[in-house]
Amino acid sequence: xxxxxxxxxxxxxxxxxxxxxxxxxxxxxxxxxxxxxxxxxxxxxxxxxxxxxxxxxxxxxxxxxxxxxxxxxxxxxxxxxxxxxxxxxxxxxxxxxxxxxxxxxxxxxxxxxxxxxxxxxxxxxxxxxxxxxxxxxxxxxxxxxxxxxxxxxxxxxxxxxxxxxxxxxx
Numbered sequence: 001x002x003x004x005x006x007x008x009x010x011x012x013x014x015x016x017x018x019x020x021x022x023x024x025x026x027x028x029x030x031x032x033x034x035x036x037x038x039x040x041x042x043x044x045x046x047x048x049x050x051x052x053x054x055x056x057x058x059x060x061x062x063x064x065x066x067x068x069x070x071x072x073x074x075x076x077x078x079x080x081x082x083x084x085x086x087x088x089x090x091x092x093x094x095x096x097x098x099x100x101x102x103x104x105x106x107x108x109x110x111x112x113x114x115x116x117x118x119x120x121x122x123x124x125x126x127x128x129x130x131x132x133x134x135x136x137x138x139x140x141x142x143x144x145x146x147x148x149x150x151x152x153x154x155x156x157x158x159x160x161x162x163x164x165x166x167x168x169x170x
Contacts, residue, residue, distance in 0.1 A: 008057070011060075011061060017054075018047040018054055025044035110130065114129075124157075128150050132150050
């Protein structure tokens, strides 16, 4: 049971976090969760998608644990002995490493810093800094291209949401 909880940790955390975000989206004052122009619509939508992904991850892990050799009979284990090397290669390529978890944790911290900067800097400067920081951290592009892409993205977001949809940014 403890191994099941440990192996399903990412799905459980994703489910718990999505429920927290969904509850906060529901209790927003003067916001209708079903209105796409409402401030609670997109957080609720994303949290429902993340909730479904978390539940799917938990069930997927349970199914993979049931088909693991420790639950098989001796004959089935002997029959699978020839495929041990390929199974080990598949498991190591699909399993998260500590480096992967640290990458995800640090990026999550960057998102928290972005949210904390919103009241201080307003949306567009905070989003610009977040985009630059994200692309630099994920090492996708050079600094010059990073800045150009960030500027273009902020301009597109501004015209799309502020001018076309008339959404007021914080």
